[in-house]
């Protein structure tokens with residue numbers, strides 16, 4: 001098969017980790033007789049520098065024309081300390097999500113046996129953790145009307161959801177639960193928020209269409225606790241945009257493998273795959289960044305966007321092998337062992353596929 | 354001195370744990386020659402049952418007339434599964450906060466050496482943790498306009514903050530930081546929300562009045578991560594209502610001493626002290642609930658509301674002693690040891706003051 005993949009390397013270590021994911025993807029394509037055309041495009045701080053906006057129209061067209069988008073990371077310290085600057089990389093991210101209609105952010109959290117002791121949590125608390133958050137990504141308080149009144153003395157942000165928005169996200173949640181343990185948790189704050197009550201009643205009404213799925217409803221504050229206490233008690237969780245922002249980041253640190261976690265944002269027009277880590281500006285150009293989260297994001301892309309299960313499994317298997325054999329960058333290296341460079345890890349993966 | 358304390362025992366185990374806190378407070382008062390008048394009042398499910406509303410006017414008047422409020426817990430399972438029921442205990446809580454002007458929720462998280470191994474986190478991650486959240490409690494999305502349009506198909510919640518609301522909360526934060534390590538963290542989502550940008554600019558403008566305090570600004574998602582990774586890197590944190598709801602609950606489980614954490618809500622007219630745990634309906638009437646969080650809330654009341662530092666220290670000392678000697682309820686009992694009853698723990702504390 002032939003695939004066109006938009007390649008948004010972004011800022012900081014983005015280009016370096018993307019490079020390794022491309023190498024591995026090309027090797028897999030060759031092995032399984034596919035043809036990949038990569039179409040690079042600018043986004044983030046590098047796009048602001050080049051053309052003045054963080055998500056140029058040209059980039060949008062390249063994404064729309066592609067079968068999937070592979071994304072690195074964006075962000076640069078020169079924009080960090082001023083969230084009121086007129087143009088910022090994050091705006092590009094939000095615009096991209098909205099314009100590409102990426103309404104569901106899929107964030108798995110799972111453990112790698114060889115990394116479990118890196119977790120801040122005790123082994124017995126996290127063993128077996130394998131959960132997935134579906135975060136709504138194009139609605140809620142992120143995109144509602146916001147502004148000032150009273151001469152700037154009062155600020156407001158509106159959180160808005162429609163039943164249709166909840167339904168399409170929840171549908172993905174039910175479907176995902178059906179392929180897993182058939183447990184779905186709807187995270188809301190229905191004891192306080194009207195939008196949460198809409199979420200809850202909408203999901204409740206959908207239960208009858210998925211009689212095999214057991215649905216629980218939990219308040220966001222309770223989930224923030226239980227995620228630290230018993231992360232392995234969760235399976236599929238669905239939630240709105242802001243709760244998802246907070247909880248998925250919280251969840252990402254429990255497994256001890258944050259630097260390895262992939263993610264997907266799926267939507268109406270296309271889907272986008274990216275590591276959950278940031279652009280680590282301090283490491284830019286040093287060839288030390290861990291490329292595995294991006295490589296695993298490519299695996300998600302093969303499986304979910306192209307339906308290529310075997311290809312995805314092959315990538316995951318070689319990543320596991322590299323971890324077991326200690327072919328890892330400095331963030332994961334065992335005491336006394338030598339760290340591999342970003343590009344060495346990629347080369348090793350390609351050679352061992 | 355003479356003190357009048359409104360006593361809101363609430364639901365579930367509330368009356369039982371309040372009872373022990375009253376015993377200990379009375380013993381302290383006797384020892385230090387104070388006179389306490391307790392004025393009981395209804396709130397929560399028991400108030401709904403008795404008079405149809407969760408925060409009756411009479412209760413409000415009793416609180417307004419008191420020097421402080423000691424609060425147990427509210428909530429009953431018959432209201433749990435229906436956040437859309439017309440009358441619910443939580444509404445009483447929100448109304449009480451608003452009417453009493455309790456704008457700052459003070460939530461310390463600290464470790465007890467003897468309980469540190471109860472934590473889901475590894476010992477080396479939490480040793481030395483001693484942080485305090487100041488959560489804004491009467492503004493934000495909890496109290497903004499909320500409702501439906503489009504025949505119920507669209508729901509909205511408005512998040513609103515004024516500069517004055519941010520200032521009075523932040524002032525408490527700066528003042529608290531001055532009494533501790535002079536480190537203040539402002540938690541917001543200023544890269545997305547206009548209310549967060551108001552928070553940030555307001556706090557930034559106040560920095561010059563507290564030149565000794567070092568202020569950091571962190572995004573809520575990053576804090577949700579770092580709280581699990583390095584809780585002992587924080588000291589005083591200030592944040593808005595909803596972020597505070599999520600983060601204080603998350604923080605409460607890291608120390609392994611959740612059942613012992615007290616809290617205060619301070620405001621314009623009075624201040625209120627309560628354990629952070631809930632009403633544990635399953636344990637109601639069994640005389641097994643842990644009263645220590647409520648006893649420690651009374652200690653906070655002596656110190657913060659009445660300025661009685663020595664009295665507070667005496668309560669904390671005897672609580673520590675009970676923990677060290679294993680005079681604890683079943684939730685904390687060591688393997689093989691016998692659990693004490695709620696009232697036995699209280700009796701022991703009184704006898705050992």
Ligand SMILES: CC(C)[C@H](C(=O)O)[C@@H](O)C(=O)O
Pocket residue numbers: 090093245544545574
């Ligand atoms: C950068 C920021 C706008 C973004 C978000 O809040 O969605 C990020 O935190 C994320 O989760 O992808």
Ligand SMILES: CC(C)[C@H](C(=O)O)[C@@H](O)C(=O)O
Pocket residue numbers: 191192221443446447598
């Ligand atoms: C019961 C609920 C309304 C309340 C809140 O969200 O404030 C509770 O979670 C709390 O933190 O005191």
